[in-house]
Structure formats: structure tokens, C-alpha cells
Amino acid sequence: MYLFKIIDFLFVIAMSLLLVYDFFPNFPFADAIPTNILVPLILVIMVLSLLFKRYRDTNKKAIFKWQLFWTIYIILLLGILTLLGGQSKAGIALDNRVLWIVGLISLSGLYAQWKKLSKSDE
Numbered sequence: 062m063y064l065f066k067i068i069d070f071l072f073v074i075a076m077s078l079l080l081v082y083d084f085f086p087n088f089p090f091a092d093a094i095p096t097n098i099l100v101p102l103i104l105v106i107m108v109l110s111l112l113f114k115r116y117r118d119t120n121k122k123a124i125f126k127w128q129l130f131w132t133i134y135i136i137l138l139l140g141i142l143t144l145l146g147g148q149s150k151a152g153i154a155l156d157n158r159v160l161w162i163v164g165l166i167s168l169s170g171l172y173a174q175w176k177k178l179s180k181s182d183e
Contacts, residue, residue: 081142
């Protein structure tokens with residue numbers, strides 16, 4: 062069980078670094094962990110997560126919490142990076158309509174999950 066928390070933590074760190082590198086291409090520590098290592102690392106983490114998912118004791122509440130955390134974290138990170146003066150080379154920004162549409166779809170899915178979880182707890 063401890064391994065999966067580490068995998069989740071590494072995934073968050075790798076995705077965060079990838080966004081920082083996208084917003085600030087001349088970031089001073091970009092040479093320490095280059096993007097050609099980050100992208101394969103993210104892919105390996107995703108594959109490991111999928112492979113070991115059947116061995117995990119996953120419950121719907123834990124999945125809901127992870128999705129809620131991830132949605133809020135990404136929005137906050139994008140906001141902070143924008144406030145710091147960064148500009149995404151890939152077009153991932155808070156003024157992107159596609160990002161807001163995806164965000165609203167994600168939030169509506171989270172709301173539906175929350176309603177199901179609250180009904181099952183009663």
C-alpha cells in the first residue's frame with residue numbers, strides 16, 4: 062500500500078515539473094530533470110498504476126478524493142504559474158475555453174460521484 066502513495070506522489074511531482082517547464086522554459090533547474098526524462102517517467106508511473114490497480118484495495122471514496130485533489134491542484138497550479146508571469150507554450154492557460162469545458166465536465170463527474178457516495182453512506 063505504501064508503494065502506491067509513492068507512485069501517486071511521484072506522478073504529482075512529475076506533472077507539476079512538466080507544467081512549470083511549459084510555463085517557464087528557461088527555469089534554472091530544468092537541466093536537473095529534463096523533459097525527455099519526465100515524459101517517460103509519467104508514462105511508466107501510469108502503466109505501473111494501471112498494472113497494480115487490481116491488487117489495490119480501491120474504494121470509491123479514495124478515488125473521489127484523488128480526483129477532487131487533482132482537479133483543484135491543477136487549477137491552483139495553473140493560476141499560480143500564470144500569476145508568476147508564466148505563459149504556456151502548449152496553450153494550457155486559464156483563459157483557454159477548452160480547459161474550462163474539460164474542467165466543468167470533470168467537476169460535473171465529481172458532483173455525480175459525490176451524490177452517489179453520499180447516498181451509499183446513508
